Amino acid sequence: MPIRAMRGEGQRIAVEPTDGRPGRLSTRWLRLACECEECGDTASGKRWLTPADILVGVRATSIDVSASEVRVVWEDGHVSRYGSDFLADHAGGAGTSRFQPQLWGSDLSARLGRFAFDAVVADDEALFQSLRALRNHGIAMLTGVPAETEATARVASRYGPIRETSYGKVFDLISRPDARVAGETARAQIPHTDEPFRYSPPGFIFFHAIRTGAGTGGTSLMVDGFHVAELMRTRTPELFELLSRHGVTFHREHPGEVFFSAEAHVISLDTSGTVTGIRYNDRCLAPQTAPLDRIDGLIEALAELTRLICDPQNQFQHQLQPGEVLVFDNQRVLHGRSAFDPTLAVRHLRSCNIDRDGVHSAFRTLARRFAPEEAEAILYQGAIF
Known part of the structure; x- marks a missing residue:
C-alpha cells in the first residue's frame, strides 16, 4: 500500500506515503488527471475533459484510500479513481523521469549492442533489446543480414515506417566517378549528421553493407x-x-530539383539545459548571418566542434563487412568515413531513414511487454530547436 492517507487542504492535497516523505498535489491537477469514462482517456485521444473545465477553486469533499486505489468525490458530485502508485509517484516529486543516455567515445566497441538479423526480424524481445541499445547509446549493429537489396527494407521496417525523401525510400550509396552527393565519392568524410538542411532531419539511419572492399579503406567513423x-x-x-x-x-540545392535551407541550433537543449539533439554537417554550412562582432565567435565555435569530432579519442572506428547494418540516431550520432581507393573495390551501402518518433514508439510499445518500468520515461527528442 504506497499511500497511508490523503486529505484536502484547500487548493492542495496532502499525501502521506507508507514509506518515504510526505508530499502534496495540486487539487486542480488531481481533478484534471481523472480518466474515468466520462472524462475520457488522454493516451487514446478520446478525451472530453479540458483544462478550461477545471475551476481554480475546485475542491474534493471526500478522499478514500485503499490498498491499490484512491477514490475522490468532488464538490459537484463527480467521482474520480486513481491508482495509488500513480499518485504516490507524483506526490513524491518523481512523476515521469527523463532517460539519461550513456555517453561514449573511442571505447564504444566493448559496449556496442550486436544483434542477429534472424532474431530481430522474427522475435519481438530481440527487437526490443536492439531498441534499448539504440536508446542507451544511439547506435546498434545488426549482423548476418543478407547482402541482398530487399533485406534493407525488411529489417528497417521492424523499427518503424520508412521515411521517403527526395533521395527515395531506400537508396544506394555506390562509389562512382559522377557522384551526385559526397557519399558516392571515395573521399574521406568528417563525421556529420545527415540532412541538417531539412526542417526535420532524418531520425534514425540504417547503413546496410552490401559490398565494402574491406581492407582498402572506407572505415566508418562514428x-x-x-x-x-x-x-x-x-x-x-x-x-x-x-x-x-x-x-x-x-x-542543399540540386538546380531545378530541390533547394533546402534551414536555420537551427547545432546543439539542442531542453528546458533543463540537457542536450537532446545535434545537427551538424560541415559540407552543408551556408554563409552565416550574424552581427560583425559575433560572426568570428560563431565560426570558432563551429571550428572547435569540428576539432572534437575529428579527434580519434572521440571516434568509434569500424570496418563494415558485407551483411552488417549500422543503425544509429542521426540527431545524436555523427557518422563519417576514411578515404578509400575506388579502383581496388566498389563500396556499396543501402540506406534508409526512420523517423525518431516511430522508433521511440516501437521501444515504448515493446517495453510495455518486456520492461514496463522503462516505458514511461521521457526520451531525448532530438534536434528540435
Whole structure:
C-alpha cells in the first residue's frame, strides 16, 4: 500500500506515503488527471475533459484510500479513481523521469549492442533489446543480414515506417566517378549528421553493407554528439553557448530539383539545459548571418566542434563487412568515413531513414511487454530547436 492517507487542504492535497516523505498535489491537477469514462482517456485521444473545465477553486469533499486505489468525490458530485502508485509517484516529486543516455567515445566497441538479423526480424524481445541499445547509446549493429537489396527494407521496417525523401525510400550509396552527393565519392568524410538542411532531419539511419572492399579503406567513423557537446560545455562554455543559442544555416540545392535551407541550433537543449539533439554537417554550412562582432565567435565555435569530432579519442572506428547494418540516431550520432581507393573495390551501402518518433514508439510499445518500468520515461527528442 504506497499511500497511508490523503486529505484536502484547500487548493492542495496532502499525501502521506507508507514509506518515504510526505508530499502534496495540486487539487486542480488531481481533478484534471481523472480518466474515468466520462472524462475520457488522454493516451487514446478520446478525451472530453479540458483544462478550461477545471475551476481554480475546485475542491474534493471526500478522499478514500485503499490498498491499490484512491477514490475522490468532488464538490459537484463527480467521482474520480486513481491508482495509488500513480499518485504516490507524483506526490513524491518523481512523476515521469527523463532517460539519461550513456555517453561514449573511442571505447564504444566493448559496449556496442550486436544483434542477429534472424532474431530481430522474427522475435519481438530481440527487437526490443536492439531498441534499448539504440536508446542507451544511439547506435546498434545488426549482423548476418543478407547482402541482398530487399533485406534493407525488411529489417528497417521492424523499427518503424520508412521515411521517403527526395533521395527515395531506400537508396544506394555506390562509389562512382559522377557522384551526385559526397557519399558516392571515395573521399574521406568528417563525421556529420545527415540532412541538417531539412526542417526535420532524418531520425534514425540504417547503413546496410552490401559490398565494402574491406581492407582498402572506407572505415566508418562514428562520434557520440552528446559526448562532444558535453566536452564543449566543460572546456569552452562560451562556444557551447553560441552553438546552443545562435541559429546556424544549412542548405542543399540540386538546380531545378530541390533547394533546402534551414536555420537551427547545432546543439539542442531542453528546458533543463540537457542536450537532446545535434545537427551538424560541415559540407552543408551556408554563409552565416550574424552581427560583425559575433560572426568570428560563431565560426570558432563551429571550428572547435569540428576539432572534437575529428579527434580519434572521440571516434568509434569500424570496418563494415558485407551483411552488417549500422543503425544509429542521426540527431545524436555523427557518422563519417576514411578515404578509400575506388579502383581496388566498389563500396556499396543501402540506406534508409526512420523517423525518431516511430522508433521511440516501437521501444515504448515493446517495453510495455518486456520492461514496463522503462516505458514511461521521457526520451531525448532530438534536434528540435
